[in-house]
Amino acid sequence: MTQTLENPLAARDHARSMEGTVVESMPVLPPVADDLPAGISPSDLVWEETIAAGGYATRRLARGARLRLIDLKGDACASLLIFNAEMPSERLNVADTVKVQWNAYLEKGRLLLSDMGRVLMSLVEDEAETHDCFCGVSNAKLSAAKYGKGQEPAPYFSNGRDRFLNGVAKHGLGPRDVHPCVNLFKGVRVEDDGVITPLTGPFDAGRSVILRAEMDVIVVIANCPHVMDPREEWSCTPLRATAWRGPITPEDDAVRNATPEGRRAFLNVEDYFRR
Amino acid sequence: MTADPYLADLSGAVVHDETVPARGPWLHHIKAGETLRIVDLEGNQAVDFLLYSEADDAERYSAQDTVSAQGNLFLREGTVLRSNEGNPMMTIAGTSVAYHDTIGGACSCESNTLRYGHHTKAQHACVENFLNANLTEGRTKRDIVSNINFFMNVPVEADGSLGIVDGISAPGLTVDLKAEMDVIVVVSNCPQINNPCNGFNPSPVRMIVTA
Numbered sequence: 001m002t003q004t005l006e007n008p009l010a011a012r013d014h015a016r017s018m019e020g021t022v023v024e025s026m027p028v029l030p031p032v033a034d035d036l037p038a039g040i041s042p043s044d045l046v047w048e049e050t051i052a053a054g055g056y057a058t059r060r061l062a063r064g065a066r067l068r069l070i071d072l073k074g075d076a077c078a079s080l081l082i083f084n085a086e087m088p089s090e091r092l093n094v095a096d097t098v099k100v101q102w103n104a105y106l107e108k109g110r111l112l113l114s115d116m117g118r119v120l121m122s123l124v125e126d127e128a129e130t131h132d133c134f135c136g137v138s139n140a141k142l143s144a145a146k147y148g149k150g151q152e153p154a155p156y157f158s159n160g161r162d163r164f165l166n167g168v169a170k171h172g173l174g175p176r177d178v179h180p181c182v183n184l185f186k187g188v189r190v191e192d193d194g195v196i197t198p199l200t201g202p203f204d205a206g207r208s209v210i211l212r213a214e215m216d217v218i219v220v221i222a223n224c225p226h227v228m229d230p231r232e233e234w235s236c237t238p239l240r241a242t243a244w245r246g247p248i249t250p251e252d253d254a255v256r257n258a259t260p261e262g263r264r265a266f267l268n269v270e271d272y273f274r275r
Numbered sequence: 276m277t278a279d280p281y282l283a284d285l286s287g288a289v290v291h292d293e294t295v296p297a298r299g300p301w302l303h304h305i306k307a308g309e310t311l312r313i314v315d316l317e318g319n320q321a322v323d324f325l326l327y328s329e330a331d332d333a334e335r336y337s338a339q340d341t342v343s344a345q346g347n348l349f350l351r352e353g354t355v356l357r358s359n360e361g362n363p364m365m366t367i368a369g370t371s372v373a374y375h376d377t378i379g380g381a382c383s384c385e386s387n388t389l390r391y392g393h394h395t396k397a398q399h400a401c402v403e404n405f406l407n408a409n410l411t412e413g414r415t416k417r418d419i420v421s422n423i424n425f426f427m428n429v430p431v432e433a434d435g436s437l438g439i440v441d442g443i444s445a446p447g448l449t450v451d452l453k454a455e456m457d458v459i460v461v462v463s464n465c466p467q468i469n470n471p472c473n474g475f476n477p478s479p480v481r482m483i484v485t486a
Contacts, residue, residue, distance in 0.1 A: 089415070089416050089417050093380065093386075093421075094339075094380075094421060095338075095378060095379060095380020095381070095421045095422075096380055096383075096386045096389075098378060098437055099378075099379050099380055099386070099390075099437070100386060100389045100390055102436060102437055102438055103434075103435040103436060103437055104378070104431045104435040104436075104437045105435035113386075113389070115383065115385070115386075115402075115416075115419070116385045117383070117384075117385030117386050117387075117388050117389050118385075133378075134338075134339060134342050134343075134348060134378060135339055135342060135343040136337065136338075136339025136340055136342075136343055137339075139340075139360060139361050141360075141361050142361055161359070161360075174333070175333045175334075175359070176333050176417045176418055177417055178359065179420055180337070180338060180339050180420060180421045181339070190348055190431040190435075192430070192433075193347075193349070194347040194348040194349035194374065194430075194431075195346065195347050196342065196343075196346050196347060196348060227343045228343050228346065261389045261390060262389075264388055264389050264392070264393070265389050268385070268388065268389075
């Protein structure tokens with residue numbers, strides 16, 4: 001190492017020798033996935049990345065793109081923020097998402113609505129069915145209190161809020177833009193008296209969801225323990241993200257036409273893109 | 276002299292007392308230790324409510340932090356209203372209503388087009404009130420997050436069904452909120468006329484601040 005420190009060319013050689021290193025959580029460039037759904041051309045892949053436990057990722061996706069998330073080992077929590085990519089003041093509105101669809105739980109066919117009366121993304125496939133619209137994410141103080149210090153460099157500071165702040169900052173956005181999120185893969189049940197029962201697993205490995213971008217969107221995904229996870233240990237496993245190009249939702253799409261509220265949300269999107 | 280029932284049982288001195296007309300916005304700065312009493316004067320009125328830290332308005336009410344901290348969707352007496360940084364902003368010191376809602380959000384012209392149809396786009400909405408009130412202090416759409424709906428009942432059924440249910444509001448019901456930090460309160464006295472949250476008839480509410 002002494003030679004490396006003294007010799008800039010040795011530093012270069014050392015750095016370059018790392019090329020080709022493969023680890024569990026990393027982006028794959030160009031994207032490669034050998035498990036695309038039938039009929040999807042590998043040439044339409046736009047993103048392949050495994051997000052570390054405690055990590056985050058952010059991506060701009062074009063209208064029509066599909067985003068598949070896989071809970072590789074059964075203990076991921078995909079906390080999700082969504083923005084209109086060309087006007088990020090428009091963003092996911094969790095209250096409208098549950099209120100307009102008259103339902104508290106996300107499942108196949110549900111829409112993720114913006115605060116401008118439009119659908120940002122649709123949940124077109126859902127093997128998990130344990131999702132959460134109400135609890136949000138942990139923050140540094142909560143995480144430190146729950147998991148304790150003295151775990152350096154333990155990930156007690158790897159909390160959803162700080163991951164979100166990093167993610168939005170990469171688009172020039174700040175704390176004012178971190179809005180209420182949805183948590184995919186970790187769920188809740190709400191009892192009659194309002195009590196929230198967290199459904200945090202761990203679950204079977206390999207459960208997946210597929211989201212369809214109905215607008216040009218920016219997604220910010222944090223993968224940290226659910227804020228109401230009852231376990232004492234900080235517990236999280238990697239999350240895989242794959243995205244591919246796809247057609248804009250046609251007028252006869254079943255999800256688009258499932259409810260009158262949803263149909264109007266799609267009409268509002270189509271009106272927005274009428275240029 | 277007629278005794279005012281809404282002032283009679285207050286312990287502190289009244290420093291502000293204002294009636295917000297039906298459909299109107301309201302913005303007020305409240306110091307730590309002061310208490311805001313909201314009176315649903317005629318009953319069946321939804322009071323859409325946001326909070327910002329006066330010291331740094333990027334810190335604001337977080338429905339999700341509040342819900343997860345107490346492990347319950349409903350806001351009751353004793354509930355601590357938490358910020359997006361997890362800090363206590365206000366505490367529900369007392370209320371004559373069993374619980375209040377924080378998952379239904381605010382009506383907007385845009386969401387009204389989804390729920391009721393495009394013919395409602397021109398109607399006044401809570402988000403318009405939030406925007407108008409916040410703009411007086413430089414805040415914009417980015418500053419609007421999921422809010423509280425005082426006096427509103429939004430239960431979640433076993434199958435996830437969720438809607439506004441009547442049944443717990445009545446004239447003269449109150450909620451008392453003690454400020455835990457210096458806060459900016461932004462209210463929309465809900466103008467919604469397409470669902471039962473206001474009994475299809477928005478009515479005034481009274482805001483009393485005591486120190």
